[in-house]
Each structure stands twice: as C-alpha cells, then as structure tokens.
Amino acid sequence: MNLPLHDKPQGDAADALASSFTASYAGVVAFIAVASEGSFARAADRLGIGRSAVSRSVQKLEAQLNARLFLRTTRNTSLTREGELFYENCHPGVQRIVQALEDMRELREGPPRGHLRISATAGFGRRIVAPLLAGFRARYPDVSIDLLLDDRLTDFTTDRVDVAFRDGQLEDSQIVAKRLVPMQMLVCASPAYAKKHGLPHDLDELAGHRCINFRTASGRVAEWEFRVCGQKHKFAPPSLCTFNDAELVLQSVLDGTGIAQLAGYQAGEHLREGTLVSCLTPYAPDDRGHYLCYLSRQQLPTRVRAFIDYMTDAIRAMDWQVVRDPSPADAQPIGAAHHRPAQAHRQIALPTLQERVD
Incomplete structure (x- = not known):
C-alpha cells in the first residue's frame, strides 16, 4: 500500500x-x-x-x-x-x-460499473470515438467515461488510462493492440482545386502542388507515406500551410487551398459526397491500422471488457472506410512513366472526377 x-x-x-x-x-x-x-x-x-x-x-x-x-x-x-x-x-x-x-x-x-479513462488522438476521437459513447452509456449506465483527446503517445501508467485508440503502426510490445480496421491514407483535393490545378499523377509531381502538412504533437512535420514497388516511401513535401490540428488540415483542403494526405475516416464521407477527390491511390500504404490498446488481457474488469467489445463491433460496422481495387502493378518507381492511377472508390459508386469538377 x-x-x-x-x-x-x-x-x-x-x-x-x-x-x-x-x-x-x-x-x-x-x-x-x-x-x-x-x-x-x-x-x-x-x-x-x-x-x-x-x-x-x-x-x-x-x-x-x-x-x-x-x-x-x-x-x-x-x-x-x-x-x-x-x-x-x-x-x-x-x-x-x-x-x-x-x-x-x-x-x-458482475455487471459493468465504475469509471473508464479513455485516450484517443484528437481527430479519431472527435469523429469516431466520441459519437459512439452515448450508445455505450445507454447500454451500460453504471459506467462513467473520461475521454482524453491527445495526439501524444499514451502512457498508460502515468495517465492512468484504461483503453487507448492509436493510429498507424505500433511498435510497443508492452501493450495489447487489437486492430479494429485498416487505416487508409489518401491524397485528397477539392474538385475546385483539381479543376484549377490538376492532380498529381505520380509522386514526383507533388513538388509542383500546393501541399498542406500536419505537425505532430512532438513538433515534427508528419511525413506522407506511400508504397512504391512494395517498398515504403516516406517524405514531407514542401508545404503551403502546416497545421497541428487534423481538422484544420481537412478544412483547408475542402476550401480548395491545396492537397493533403488524409486518413480514410476524415476523407471517406467527403469522397462519397463528392466534396473531395483523391489521387495517387495505387501508392496508398497498406500496413497501417486503427488500434484499440490496453495493458493486459488478464484480470480485465467487466467495464473494460464491455467497452472493448462494444467499440470493436460499432467501429467495424461503421461505413467510413474508403475501398479501392488493389492495383500494385500501377505503382511504378518514382519518375517512371505510367498510367494515371484510378480514383479511390467506396463500396457504393462515387461520382467521377469529371462530374465533380464540373
């Protein structure tokens, strides 16, 4: 004690x-x-x-x-x-x-009860986690929730966190990480930007576009990630604007300011509605995910188990993932001549690029 x-x-x-x-x-x-x-x-x-x-x-x-x-x-x-x-x-x-x-x-x-302290990145927490909490609380009224939105890496012990949502690739072997869905990264622009400036056909052309970058909680500019001929390729293109808030990056793209690499949960609804278009999809990385993390599988309180099960089912049932046909043969080495990549599409048909920019 x-x-x-x-x-x-x-x-x-x-x-x-x-x-x-x-x-x-x-x-x-x-x-x-x-x-x-x-x-x-x-x-x-x-x-x-x-x-x-x-x-x-x-x-x-x-x-x-x-x-x-x-x-x-x-x-x-x-x-x-x-x-x-x-x-x-x-x-x-x-x-x-x-x-x-x-x-x-x-x-x-016994029945789930007590207090839960949850951590999530600001963007994923606002758009995905927070809207689901009302349904969880309705099912388990004796469980109270403390949601922390923070883009820093979660320290489960210091921050006294029960469950954390993390994005990308995880290298921490000390935690249990349950992959919920793939994390898709898509280069997006508004139809107005695409009509005025065109869209990049390969990675070399990014340098000639008005790129918008995201600054991480550590202060570093987040690199854009691609897969070229099966190899990971990361770089931060020269930027017109840089924001430390993912929602500001998205809004700037919607406003037609420039192009940015956005997570699928941010871009999916806008791609379906036609307020965004995507490009360079054959180069999209395929090794990232959205994870639900906790410290141990042993001796979990029922409130934690109930939260994990509820969020897993609810997030996997949500229709915000952007689905594309895998076309690795189209992803040529940087600088190589190739056909223009196919546009991203969801499970339902999306308007064509021409329909959107018109």
Missing part, C-alpha cells in the same frame, strides 16, 4: 507498523474464524485447513500479542476479556477487507 507522504508514519509509529507486518496475519484470520464459529473445528472447516493448523496460528498470535485470547475446554471455546477486546478492534477491519475482495470480484465478474 502506498501512503501519501503526509500520511506515512514516522518514528515509533513507523517501527510499530514495520513490526506489525511481521505478525501472523494467518493467525488473525484464524482468530476471527474461531471467534465467529465458536469452535476450532468449525473454523478449520470454514477456512479449508486442518484443525491443528488453526490452533498453531492462534497460538503464534497469542505469543506475539503476549495475551491469551481463548478459554478452551474439551467442550467449549470462549473469548477471554483480552480476546473480546482484540475481536472488537479486528472485526471491522476484517469485514472491510472481505468487502474489498467482494468488490474486486464483482468488478471482474
């Missing part, structure tokens, strides 16, 4: 506390059982140990306390005055321990 500094005993009190830890707590448990049952035999049955073990534990406790706790005859066992006093002092504490054990068991086996 970690006590606050101002609550920690000092001097003689500290010595007494240290000494108490050497006492026979098995003896205290045996003493309470005998006092409650009125018999060493019945106490042994209740504790699931032998009568001689109960007797030895009580005798050791009496020696440590230098006091006789029971009057024992062949027919009867009763508390001495010292035993009655000790029982009165111990019983509330033991009851609290028993209640604490029951509470912990209920948290892991």
Whole structure:
C-alpha cells in the first residue's frame, strides 16, 4: 500500500507498523474464524485447513500479542476479556477487507460499473470515438467515461488510462493492440482545386502542388507515406500551410487551398459526397491500422471488457472506410512513366472526377 507522504508514519509509529507486518496475519484470520464459529473445528472447516493448523496460528498470535485470547475446554471455546477486546478492534477491519475482495470480484465478474479513462488522438476521437459513447452509456449506465483527446503517445501508467485508440503502426510490445480496421491514407483535393490545378499523377509531381502538412504533437512535420514497388516511401513535401490540428488540415483542403494526405475516416464521407477527390491511390500504404490498446488481457474488469467489445463491433460496422481495387502493378518507381492511377472508390459508386469538377 502506498501512503501519501503526509500520511506515512514516522518514528515509533513507523517501527510499530514495520513490526506489525511481521505478525501472523494467518493467525488473525484464524482468530476471527474461531471467534465467529465458536469452535476450532468449525473454523478449520470454514477456512479449508486442518484443525491443528488453526490452533498453531492462534497460538503464534497469542505469543506475539503476549495475551491469551481463548478459554478452551474439551467442550467449549470462549473469548477471554483480552480476546473480546482484540475481536472488537479486528472485526471491522476484517469485514472491510472481505468487502474489498467482494468488490474486486464483482468488478471482474458482475455487471459493468465504475469509471473508464479513455485516450484517443484528437481527430479519431472527435469523429469516431466520441459519437459512439452515448450508445455505450445507454447500454451500460453504471459506467462513467473520461475521454482524453491527445495526439501524444499514451502512457498508460502515468495517465492512468484504461483503453487507448492509436493510429498507424505500433511498435510497443508492452501493450495489447487489437486492430479494429485498416487505416487508409489518401491524397485528397477539392474538385475546385483539381479543376484549377490538376492532380498529381505520380509522386514526383507533388513538388509542383500546393501541399498542406500536419505537425505532430512532438513538433515534427508528419511525413506522407506511400508504397512504391512494395517498398515504403516516406517524405514531407514542401508545404503551403502546416497545421497541428487534423481538422484544420481537412478544412483547408475542402476550401480548395491545396492537397493533403488524409486518413480514410476524415476523407471517406467527403469522397462519397463528392466534396473531395483523391489521387495517387495505387501508392496508398497498406500496413497501417486503427488500434484499440490496453495493458493486459488478464484480470480485465467487466467495464473494460464491455467497452472493448462494444467499440470493436460499432467501429467495424461503421461505413467510413474508403475501398479501392488493389492495383500494385500501377505503382511504378518514382519518375517512371505510367498510367494515371484510378480514383479511390467506396463500396457504393462515387461520382467521377469529371462530374465533380464540373
């Protein structure tokens, strides 16, 4: 048990506390059982140990306390005055321990209840996680939620986080990471921008476009990621504007300011509605994902298990993923001549680029 500094005993009190830890707590448990049952035999049955073990534990406790706790005859066992006093002092504490054990068991086996601290990146948290919380709370009204939106890497211990949503590629082997859906990264522009400036046909042409970059929580500009001939290719193109908020990047693209690489959860609805168009889709990376993370699979409270199951089902059922036909043969080396990549499409038909820019 970690006590606050101002609550920690000092001097003689500290010595007494240290000494108490050497006492026979098995003896205290045996003493309470005998006092409650009125018999060493019945106490042994209740504790699931032998009568001689109960007797030895009580005798050791009496020696440590230098006091006789029971009057024992062949027919009867009763508390001495010292035993009655000790029982009165111990019983509330033991009851609290028993209640604490029951509470912990209920948290892991009973109906979901208690408090959940959830972490998510700002963009994914606002667009995906937050709208689902009302449904979770309606199903589990005894669970309260604390949602933290932060693009920094989650520190589960320091931040006291139960579950975190992470994007991209995970390298932390200390956490359990459940992949929810792929994380698609698409280079997007508004139809107005595409009509006025055209769209890049290969990665070399990005340098001639008005690119919009995202600055991460660490202060670094996020690199655009592509896959070229099966190899990962990352770089940050020269930018017209840089924002440290993903929603501002999206809004700038919608306004026709320039082009940016956006996550599928940001771009999907706009691609379906025709307010965005995409390009360079054969180069889109295919090794990223949206993950639900927690520290251990063991001894999860029911509220955490319920949240994980609910969010997994709800997010996988959402229709915001952009689906494209895999066409790796189109992804030529940078600078090589090739055909213009096909536009991204969802499971439903999207307007053509010409229909959008007109």
